[in-house]
Amino acid sequence: MAEVIDIADPGDPRVADFRDLNNADRRPDLPGGKGLVVAEGVVVVQRMLTSRFAPSALLGVGRRYEQLADDLAGVEVPYYRATAEVMAEIVGFHLNRGVLAAANRPPELTVAEVLDGARTVAVLEGVNDHENIGSVFRNAAGLGADGVLFGDRCSDPLYRRSVRVSMGHVLRVPFATMPELPGSLDILRDSGFQIIALTPDPAADNLAKAMTGEKVALLLGAEGPGLTEDTMRASDIRARIPMTPGTDSLNVATAAAMAFYERVRTQ
Template identity: 50%
Template structure:
């Protein structure tokens, strides 16, 4: 054992059954989520996870990374398995560059109504299925103090491993819920709570963000890369907003656009 954290179990056999949650992650990500297991990867991500209230099942890693995590894991009663880098890569099925992973129990779903009642600033996502974009949106939301992210039923899962990694673990700290069917009628939950719906679109009819009178309670609607928000979602919004851009450029990456908009709305 090194540092002042929990006792570690040294494992040298990649087939050890105690490592089942971490095995063959390239093939098993989806099945792990179906079993209610979330995977967090990297020291910074696991540090945020440890402070989040999510229940950690186990941590595996190389000695140096476990040393770095010892203070935040102390007292959590977490099983910690120490492996060399080659054994760790054999277990997960790819070369692990971040040196440490945690397996987490997926918490029960949160009701959108409870998040809406507790907050004032929201981001609403429609049909965003790229895990990296999704993770980046959560990281941006944490940076700009967004209270919660609400997803339509077609969005990807924010707790997928790649999304968790790209979010730098902020997905564990920003509350999220799915707005149910029928979509986008379920946006009425926000409007009924006095939240103004601001839809991001490059259309000329949209108001430049710098001219928007920011209300006390608002939700920024972001659509998928390429198609953007659907006509139905645009029709359900209270206001269309846009980022003025140079001639010949009609859009930004959705996470980038969201960050620019959030900086304006919260500045």
């Protein structure tokens, strides 16, 4: 059972991991960053509790403790209980969601671990927007995609905003970092994945027709620049989502959702 510890002084050193969240640990993935993963709100905290990201402490108001009591039954970590006002002073802003959990990062999964048993994976290149990354995970979870692989120049998926936008699914959908693209695509090919590069290019094949593999890896680049030409060339096929001419490319997470949907649409 989580032990409830009341916190009345915002300066209490026991809640240091939750202090000044908007400014602290802005690049938790870089050397010097504490590397903490922060879950916000009851639903995301529940997802963290059933993930491989074991929280080391929670900070929340009393009412949220009651809502989480069942989830915390077997969990031996402190629940720092504070008023909404004290919480706001600790974290640096008013937090509507009323509860936070902080976890250290476990070792990253390997690409092989992510591919094990997977049927549909996304491979991101140059996607450096935390919200888009969070949305990719939310859509992957909702539409049954099995994993996300990160190529070059992507943002940290465990940044607080990604965790929140993903609805906590970044803690549950497996992900790993690829060695340098496009060479590392061979790992996918050797595992039997059809490698599909998504592009707005009207000359590319129609996605619904191009996606023929039993296992597929969907390469997605950032809005605007898209995939690098090298990566595009290393794919098995270039595929497009049918788009109205003269409109922009879709948001990368929306494009991913469309491809994930294509895999499950008749289920």
